[in-house]
Amino acid sequence: MDHNELAELKAELRRMQSRVEELESAAPEPVVNRRHMLRGLGAAAVGAAAGGLAFAHPAAATDGGSIIIGDQTQTVQSPTSITATGAGFASAPYQSAFTVTNDASYSNTTSAFSMITAYADGGQTSGQYIGLLAASKTGIGAKLDGPTPLKLTDNTSAGAPDQANGLAGMFRVDNGDLWYCVSASGTHRWRRLTGPGEAGSYHALTPGRVYDSRFVSGRISSGANATLSVANSINTLTGAVAITDFVPALATAVVANVTVVGTASGGYLAVNPGGVTAVTASTINWSAAGQILANGITLTLNASRQVTVVCGGGGAATDYIIDVLGYYL
Numbered sequence: 001m002d003h004n005e006l007a008e009l010k011a012e013l014r015r016m017q018s019r020v021e022e023l024e025s026a027a028p029e030p031v032v033n034r035r036h037m038l039r040g041l042g043a044a045a046v047g048a049a050a051g052g053l054a055f056a057h058p059a060a061a062t063d064g065g066s067i068i069i070g071d072q073t074q075t076v077q078s079p080t081s082i083t084a085t086g087a088g089f090a091s092a093p094y095q096s097a098f099t100v101t102n103d104a105s106y107s108n109t110t111s112a113f114s115m116i117t118a119y120a121d122g123g124q125t126s127g128q129y130i131g132l133l134a135a136s137k138t139g140i141g142a143k144l145d146g147p148t149p150l151k152l153t154d155n156t157s158a159g160a161p162d163q164a165n166g167l168a169g170m171f172r173v174d175n176g177d178l179w180y181c182v183s184a185s186g187t188h189r190w191r192r193l194t195g196p197g198e199a200g201s202y203h204a205l206t207p208g209r210v211y212d213s214r215f216v217s218g219r220i221s222s223g224a225n226a227t228l229s230v231a232n233s234i235n236t237l238t239g240a241v242a243i244t245d246f247v248p249a250l251a252t253a254v255v256a257n258v259t260v261v262g263t264a265s266g267g268y269l270a271v272n273p274g275g276v277t278a279v280t281a282s283t284i285n286w287s288a289a290g291q292i293l294a295n296g297i298t299l300t301l302n303a304s305r306q307v308t309v310v311c312g313g314g315g316a317a318t319d320y321i322i323d324v325l326g327y328y329l
Contacts, residue, residue, distance in 0.1 A: 160179070166181035177195030178192070178193045178194050178195060202328055205324060207324065208233035208324055209321065210322050211320075211321065214261075219264070220309060220317065221311060221317040222267055223312070224311055230299075231246065233324070246324065247305055251328060253298055254298070254325075255297075257325070260286055260293050261318070263317070264316060264317040265288075265315040268285040269309055271322075274308050283299075
């Protein structure tokens with residue numbers, strides 16, 4: 001900015017200051033208005049442009065007073081807004097359009113990159129421990145809207161919650177696990193709601209048949225294994241596909257009945273996640289030829305919604321049926 005432009009800016013700001021003073025002398029000043037704010041903005045702008053020039057007037061509201069943005073008694077009826085242009089956002093600490101904090105160093109707000117940042121540092125003198133409080137006496141305390149309405153993180157790496165500490169209603173996040181505190185007393189206060197190791201929520205279905213060996217490969221014999229999909233339900237009379245994606249993609253497990261029919265000798269079936277042929281437990285057992293037996297069980301799936309059936313037992317063989325009652329996702 002050259003000398004002439006700077007002089008013109010100073011003159012314009014002085015005219016604005018004079019106009020504000022005229023308004024103040026023309027009528028009694030209300031308790032809450034925008035004139036204190038305008039006077040402060042004018043003085044601050046002149047100081048910035050002139051390298052330190054400022055008017056000898058207060059630059060803020062009187063202690064104890066308030067500035068109400070968008071008050072209907074103001075001259076301009078439309079709400080006042082703060083618009084982020086993106087200019088200067090990369091320079092700490094101004095990563096947000098508007099920041100409220102008791103941490104004067106902005107040590108934990110410089111990477112917020114948000115429209116509004118509220119950061120509380122309990123370690124400060126008279127520090128606060130609640131970063132943002134939203135409350136309503138009779139309505140909704142807070143409304144969050146967007147493709148991702150809420151993201152919960154913990155940048156302190158505090159770990160899983162201490163079961164002997166916490167207040168009812170608290171949430172905690174640890175390494176992808178989401179915890180909820182149900183009580184302010186006792187030694188088992190927290191419940192893990194979900195996380196990478198959880199199967200997901202259970203979704204009950206009207207039971208449907210997803211496999212019947214009698215329509216496909218026939219009986220399975222001892223020492224053999226078969227990998228099959230439980231994604232589609234089939235017609236119980238013909239074996240034709242009845243419902244595509246009866247068990248939807250990304251399902252992690254199903255609740256099922258496994259039935260053996262037309263057994264030979266005594267033996268067992270182990271139903272594992274798709275691709276797993278090692279036998280560590282049996283799913284259903286039979287003791288003689290010609291039996292029809294069923295067992296209800298939860299079966300873990302692989303990423304392709306498959307299970308692997310393994311048959312064991314000396315001379316054992318059987319047809320088998322899998323009916324699904326629900327899934328986890």
